[in-house]
Amino acid sequence: MxxxxxxSKELTELTESPPEGITVELADxxxxxxxxxxxxxxxxxxxxxxxxxxxxxxxxxxPFKPPTVSFATKIYHPNVTNDEKGSMxxxxxxxxxxxxxxxxxxxxxxxxxLLSEPxxxxxxxxxxxxxxxxxxxxxxxxxxxxxxxxxS
Amino acid sequence: MNLQDFIAMEESRERDxxxxxxxxxxxxxxxxxxxxxxxxxxxxxxxxxxxxxxxCGSCLSSAINTFxxxxxxxxxxxxxxxxxxxxSASVPRLLINMCDEIRVRCPLITEGCQEIIPRGHVQSHxxxxxxxxxxxxxxxxxxQMTRSKDVGMDQKCIHKARRCAHCEEDxxxxxxxxxxxxxxxxLEVTCADCETVVTRRALQEHIESCPExxxxxxxxxxxxxxxxxxxxxAAHEQSCPIVAMxxxxxxxxxxxxxxxxxxxxxxQRNEIFEDGLANLRxxxxxSTRLGASSHGSGQPTQSGREQQSSARxxxxxxxxxxxxxxxxxxxxxxxxxxxxxxxxxxxxxxSHAITDLDARASMAIMNECMRIKEDIAHTNAAVNSVRxxxxxxxxxxxxxxxxGGAVRPNSTESEGTRTTMASSAAxxxxxxxxxxxxxxxxxxx
Numbered sequence: 001m002x003x004x005x006x007x008s009k010e011l012t013e014l015t016e017s018p019p020e021g022i023t024v025e026l027a028d029x030x031x032x033x034x035x036x037x038x039x040x041x042x043x044x045x046x047x048x049x050x051x052x053x054x055x056x057x058x059x060x061x062x063p064f065k066p067p068t069v070s071f072a073t074k075i076y077h078p079n080v081t082n083d084e085k086g087s088m089x090x091x092x093x094x095x096x097x098x099x100x101x102x103x104x105x106x107x108x109x110x111x112x113x114l115l116s117e118p119x120x121x122x123x124x125x126x127x128x129x130x131x132x133x134x135x136x137x138x139x140x141x142x143x144x145x146x147x148x149x150x151x152s
Numbered sequence: 153m154n155l156q157d158f159i160a161m162e163e164s165r166e167r168d169x170x171x172x173x174x175x176x177x178x179x180x181x182x183x184x185x186x187x188x189x190x191x192x193x194x195x196x197x198x199x200x201x202x203x204x205x206x207x208c209g210s211c212l213s214s215a216i217n218t219f220x221x222x223x224x225x226x227x228x229x230x231x232x233x234x235x236x237x238x239x240s241a242s243v244p245r246l247l248i249n250m251c252d253e254i255r256v257r258c259p260l261i262t263e264g265c266q267e268i269i270p271r272g273h274v275q276s277h278x279x280x281x282x283x284x285x286x287x288x289x290x291x292x293x294x295x296q297m298t299r300s301k302d303v304g305m306d307q308k309c310i311h312k313a314r315r316c317a318h319c320e321e322d323x324x325x326x327x328x329x330x331x332x333x334x335x336x337x338x339l340e341v342t343c344a345d346c347e348t349v350v351t352r353r354a355l356q357e358h359i360e361s362c363p364e365x366x367x368x369x370x371x372x373x374x375x376x377x378x379x380x381x382x383x384x385x386a387a388h389e390q391s392c393p394i395v396a397m398x399x400x401x402x403x404x405x406x407x408x409x410x411x412x413x414x415x416x417x418x419x420q421r422n423e424i425f426e427d428g429l430a431n432l433r434x435x436x437x438x439s440t441r442l443g444a445s446s447h448g449s450g451q452p453t454q455s456g457r458e459q460q461s462s463a464r465x466x467x468x469x470x471x472x473x474x475x476x477x478x479x480x481x482x483x484x485x486x487x488x489x490x491x492x493x494x495x496x497x498x499x500x501x502x503s504h505a506i507t508d509l510d511a512r513a514s515m516a517i518m519n520e521c522m523r524i525k526e527d528i529a530h531t532n533a534a535v536n537s538v539r540x541x542x543x544x545x546x547x548x549x550x551x552x553x554x555x556g557g558a559v560r561p562n563s564t565e566s567e568g569t570r571t572t573m574a575s576s577a578a579x580x581x582x583x584x585x586x587x588x589x590x591x592x593x594x595x596x597x
Contacts, residue, residue: 064230
């Protein structure tokens with residue numbers, strides 16, 4: 001019960017004053033645990049001008065357990081798995097690093113920050129991370145191409 | 153106090169909490185430091201940990217239940233994850249006062265209470281002072297609820313129906329006063345415009361026909377600004393130029409609407425055509441590109457020409473006016489060129505096949521030759537041995553024929569010949585069996 005109250009509070013805050021480039025709504029009005037987030041690619045990154053659908057699901061134990069973030073839109077990024085799940089690896093979302101005091105707004109902003117600055121050392125897609133480190137130009141080209149194809 | 157005691161205390165306290173302080177509607181902004189990091193509300197009955205982090209008591213107890221591994225006596229602080237064993241209920245008075253000072257709306261706003269009170273007083277307000285708290289009706293036979301302010305001194309049930317003396321309608325007891333003074337349809341009211349006195353029930357009807365009420369000119373939708381008393385409106389409409397223009401305006405309106413709809417229709421068709429055109433263009437460009445890349449290496453002049461034609465297509469894609477013409481001409485050229493190319497390919501394939509056949513034929517001939525040569529050698533050897541035998545058979549006769557003449561030398565010669573013959577007599581069968589005897593050794597001369 002406590003989780004629903006806190007989640008709806010955070011949802012109201014996020015819809016009333018959304019952070020830059022992030023729009024939030026419920027996937028289903030009757031279920032506060034599944035969120036639909038539209039994330040705009042940050043300026044200066046190869047994802048610029050792309051609109052990514054991000055699914056955020058909250059456990060019933062929230063805020064004691066971390067939420068999970070996954071990209072429903074395909075994205076070429078070292079920290080997002082390149083399968084139909086598109087799960088994102090965020091350090092702060094790991095069960096042993098999560099703090100109940102962290103807010104969803106912070107999670108989303110961190111995820112968007114990761115779009116402009118990928119963390120190749122913490123990657124889930126080793127091949128993309130390798131390319132990011134050795135051939136930045138090609139990486140940006142492919143990421144831009146994918147953004148154009150899948151996220152616009 | 154240790155964790156067990158704390159959780160037990162929280163559980164007992166939760167049971168007597170009547171009002172949920174977290175769901176209150178906050179009127180004023182409050183300092184973000186007063187917000188519990190777990191429930192994101194101002195602290196409710198805060199407690200403190202060894203690391204000086206403060207949480208609501210109930211939030212902390214659910215955090216402990218979630219994070220503590222079974223029966224261990226410590227858990228990580230939800231803010232800094234320091235291992236913690238003790239919870240202290242002594243929080244600075246200042247903090248509690250600041251949280252209690254936050255102004256909130258009475259939770260009975262759903263019943264109509266508009267009061268704004270400090271959060272610390274909500275409990276007592278609702279219990280003692282709020283007039284909107286629902287109480288069971290004082291009449292035991294009635295099972296409805298009554299607001300506490302409506303109960304009054306006389307303790308009578310307000311849910312009984314009472315018949316209005318004027319309109320003979322049934323009205324609830326607690327609404328009776330309002331009905332009698334304001335809502336009863338039999339009450340008489342005065343029309344604001346013509347000052348006629350009518351009943352409430354007839355007022356609406358009266359307003360629709362009242363000659364004093366100002367109504368807009370019938371041409372008001374074509375921008376006639378006049379708004380005149382109903383009595384005078386007929387005179388105005390007779391002289392109003394816009395009313396006279398009315399039918400014309402209406403006709404124009406209808407025409408515009410039909411034009412708009414046909415335009416929309418055309419736009420849609422246009423879009424469909426444009427899509428088709430774009431599709432054609434993309435397939436065309438793709439096919440020329442494919443052709444150029446597959447035949448490019450073998451035929452330099454050819455590929456040059458094709459690049460030219462594809463370049464021409466690219467140039468013309470910017471210019472939709474003569475696009476179709478160029479598409480057709482370049483289409484035909486490309487078609488012929490590709491035909492030419494495929495024919496050329498076929499010819500080269502044929503010539504390949506011919507060389508192949510040639511090589512195979514000469515190979516077969518060579519093989520055949522070798523075998524024939526071998527056979528010839530065999531036959532030669534056989535012929536030789538036959539000749540030898542014949543000679544050997546002939547020799548005695550020749551000797552008989554020449555006996556009488558030179559005997560001496562002949563005898564020595566016949567001696568020599570005989571030895572040769574003896575070796576040759578064994579020879580023929582040998583030579584015939586052997587595949588390739590050295591013919592020079594057996595040739596007699």
